[in-house]
Amino acid sequence: QQQVKQSPxxxxxxxxxISIINCAYENTAFDYFPWYQQFPGKGPALLIAIRPDVxxxxxxxxxxxxxxxxxxFSLHIMDSQxxxxxxxxxxxxxxxxxxxxxxxxxxxxxxx
Amino acid sequence: EAQxxxxxxxxxxxxxxxxxVTCSQNMNHEYMSWYRQDPGLGLRQIYYSMNVEVTxxxxxxxxxxxxxxxxxxxxxxxxxxxxxxxxLYFCASSQWGPQExxxxxxxxxxxxx
Numbered sequence: 622q623q624q625v626k627q628s629p630x631x632x633x634x635x636x637x638x639i640s641i642i643n644c645a646y647e648n649t650a651f652d653y654f655p656w657y658q659q660f661p662g663k664g665p666a667l668l669i670a671i672r673p674d675v676x677x678x679x680x681x682x683x684x685x686x687x688x689x690x691x692x693x694f695s696l697h698i699m700d701s702q703x704x705x706x707x708x709x710x711x712x713x714x715x716x717x718x719x720x721x722x723x724x725x726x727x728x729x730x731x732x733x
Numbered sequence: 734e735a736q737x738x739x740x741x742x743x744x745x746x747x748x749x750x751x752x753x754v755t756c757s758q759n760m761n762h763e764y765m766s767w768y769r770q771d772p773g774l775g776l777r778q779i780y781y782s783m784n785v786e787v788t789x790x791x792x793x794x795x796x797x798x799x800x801x802x803x804x805x806x807x808x809x810x811x812x813x814x815x816x817x818x819x820x821l822y823f824c825a826s827s828q829w830g831p832q833e834x835x836x837x838x839x840x841x842x843x844x845x846x
Binding site for chain 1: 737764766768773774775776777778781783789791792823825830831832834835837838839840
C-alpha cells in the first residue's frame with residue numbers, strides 16, 4: 622500500500638512556466654514532508670522540506686504548499702528552466718517511527 | 734569530500750548466487766538506509782539502521798539482509814537472489830534519522846537472471 626500518493630506521473634512544461642506536483646497521504650502521524658530531486662544516473666538529493674506547523678515554505682523558485690486538513694502537499698516550481706528537468710519525489714516520515722516513505726515520482730520535462 | 738559510496742555500481746548475476754552490495758559513508762552519520770527504485774513504484778525502503786548493531790525492516794525487506802558492525806558501513810546482502818530483485822538500489826545516510834537530509838549514494842543496478 623502506497624503511503625504517499627503522487628501525481629502526475631509525468632509533466633511537460635514550457636520554459637518560464639509553473640510546474641506543480643501533488644502528493645497526498647493518509648497517516649496523520651507523518652510530520653516531515655521533503656521533496657527530493659533526481660537527475661538521470663544519480664541518487665536523489667534533498668530539494669526542500671516542510672513540517673506541518675507552516676502552510677508554505679519557499680526557497681528560491683521552489684515552494685512547498687501544505688494543507689494539513691486535506692492531508693496534501695505540493696511542490697511548485699516557478700519560472701521552470703530546462704535544467705529543472707528531472708524526476709521529483711515527495712516523501713514523508715513520522716517522528717514516532719524511523720521508516721521513510723517516498724511517492725512514486727514525477728518525471729518533469731521543461732521544454733526550451 | 735563528504736559522500737556515500739556503493740560497490741559495485743553494476744552487477745549481473747544468476748538466481749540463487751549470494752551477493753553483497755557494500756555501502757560506506759564518511760560523514761559519521763548515525764542513520765543509514767537501503768532503498769530500491771523500480772519504475773512506477775518510486776523508491777521503497779528495504780532496511781534501515783539507527784546505529785551500530787541496530788537495524789530494522791523497512792517496507793520491502795523480504796529476501797534481503799543487512800548488518801551494521803561499524804558506523805560507516807551498511808552492506809546489503811541477497812542470500813538467494815531472484816529475478817524480482819532486479820532493480821536499482823540506493824544506500825543513504827543522515828546525521829540522526831529519517832527526518833534530516835538523507836545523502837544518497839550513486840546507486841547499484843542489479844540484474845538477476
